[in-house]
Amino acid sequence: MTTPTITMPPGLARRRIEQLGDRVRLCDVYDEHGAPIYHDLAANDGFEVQEIVRAVRAVPGAVLDLAAGSGRFTFPLLALGRPVTALDLSEDMLGLLRGRLRAAPARLRAGCTVVHADMAGFDLGTSFPTIVLGTTSLSLLDSAGRRRLFRSVAEHLAPGGQFLFTVLERGDAAGPDEQVDRVAGLSGTRYDVHDHWPAGAASRVVTIIPAEPAPGPVYACTDVVGITDVAAAEQELAEVSLRITERRSLTPSANRHHVTLLKAVHAG
Ligand SMILES: C[S@@+](CC[C@H](N)C(=O)[O-])C[C@H]1O[C@@H](n2cnc3c(N)ncnc32)[C@H](O)[C@@H]1O
Numbered sequence: 001m002t003t004p005t006i007t008m009p010p011g012l013a014r015r016r017i018e019q020l021g022d023r024v025r026l027c028d029v030y031d032e033h034g035a036p037i038y039h040d041l042a043a044n045d046g047f048e049v050q051e052i053v054r055a056v057r058a059v060p061g062a063v064l065d066l067a068a069g070s071g072r073f074t075f076p077l078l079a080l081g082r083p084v085t086a087l088d089l090s091e092d093m094l095g096l097l098r099g100r101l102r103a104a105p106a107r108l109r110a111g112c113t114v115v116h117a118d119m120a121g122f123d124l125g126t127s128f129p130t131i132v133l134g135t136t137s138l139s140l141l142d143s144a145g146r147r148r149l150f151r152s153v154a155e156h157l158a159p160g161g162q163f164l165f166t167v168l169e170r171g172d173a174a175g176p177d178e179q180v181d182r183v184a185g186l187s188g189t190r191y192d193v194h195d196h197w198p199a200g201a202a203s204r205v206v207t208i209i210p211a212e213p214a215p216g217p218v219y220a221c222t223d224v225v226g227i228t229d230v231a232a233a234e235q236e237l238a239e240v241s242l243r244i245t246e247r248r249s250l251t252p253s254a255n256r257h258h259v260t261l262l263k264a265v266h267a268g
Contacts, residue, residue: 009222011178013194013207016220020209023218029208030069034221035092037208039070040185041193048134048166049076051250051261055164056080061129064156066119066149067137070096077132078108087115087122119152120145127158136168136259138233139226146228146236154240154266163242163264166250169229171258173199179256182211195256203227230260243267 006026008014017024027033053076056063061082065074068086070093077084088094094116101109115124119133120141131153141149153163177198184190190211197204207222234244246263 006222007224009194009196009205009207011194011196012180013178013196013205013209013220013222016192016194016209020213020218020220023213023216025217025219027219027221029206029221029223030090030093032092033219034208035070035090035096037185037191037210037219037221038093039096040187040189041183041191041208042070042072043186044184045072048250048259048261049073051248052132052134052164053077053080055162055261055263056082056130056132059129059160059162061158064124064128064131066131066133067135067140068097069093069135071100073132073134074112075100075104075108078104078111081111082130083111083113085113085115085124085128087117087119087124089116089118091116119149121148122152122156124156127156127161129158129161131157131161131163133163133165136166138165139168139228142226143228143232143236146233147239150236150240150242154242157242157266159266161265165233165262165264167228167230167233167260167262169258169260170197170199170227171251171253171255175199175256197227197256201227230262233262237264238267241267 029038063077063082063084065086068074068088074086178196181193183193192209192211194207203224209220242264244264248261250259
């Protein structure tokens, strides 16, 4: 994975980092220091999982789990009895996934193929009845990356197959620029998750800082994340002859984080 540029986040996250002083090590959310923190939070977060699993059930056969991370969707899909190809760009996230697979029952382990690749342009030499891109990870790509992603999806989607993905839009135009949520990970560690997203901005900054850091170095993970919307995705999908056929709000539309689950299929 190319080393991402890590920059000091703005706003309240910056203020907190400055308070903590030289104990702070800024890191990326998916690098060797950030990945265990992201996984701790993800492992305690069931958002989207039930909806994705339900949608996958509608079409039999293998699943390609894009931006699979440590396997938040991969394991429930393997538990359905589906062969799953889990693709991710971060070796650190895939290391966590491989560790979880080693500890899993043999029948789950046997169903999983782990692939280190960029979702913005991949060639797996096979097709899948279902391709999943959850956790609004579409926003990790810029528009050129999304176009390459959608082309790869079109090339890998079997006839009659479904592409399931989620999109994050801001539903509260009048809300504050920054929101801080205190969230517990599976370990019990609590984190302050800063979302710096002025309405109308071209990107947002997500920063995760331990709420009650122990003595010693404090890892603060931060990422600049793109903004996309359903209309833009729909247009980009049409360029590769994919058509959205179903859309379902997973959160109230006036929420700061309005998430929509979409299903796209080959057009025509
Ligand atoms: C928000 S996490 C989602 C992980 C997992 N699906 C989950 O729900 O916990 C985003 C994941 O996308 C991966 N990622 C970021 N850019 C990527 C890219 N260009 N290609 C593939 N994976 C990427 C990160 O390494 C990370 O594991």
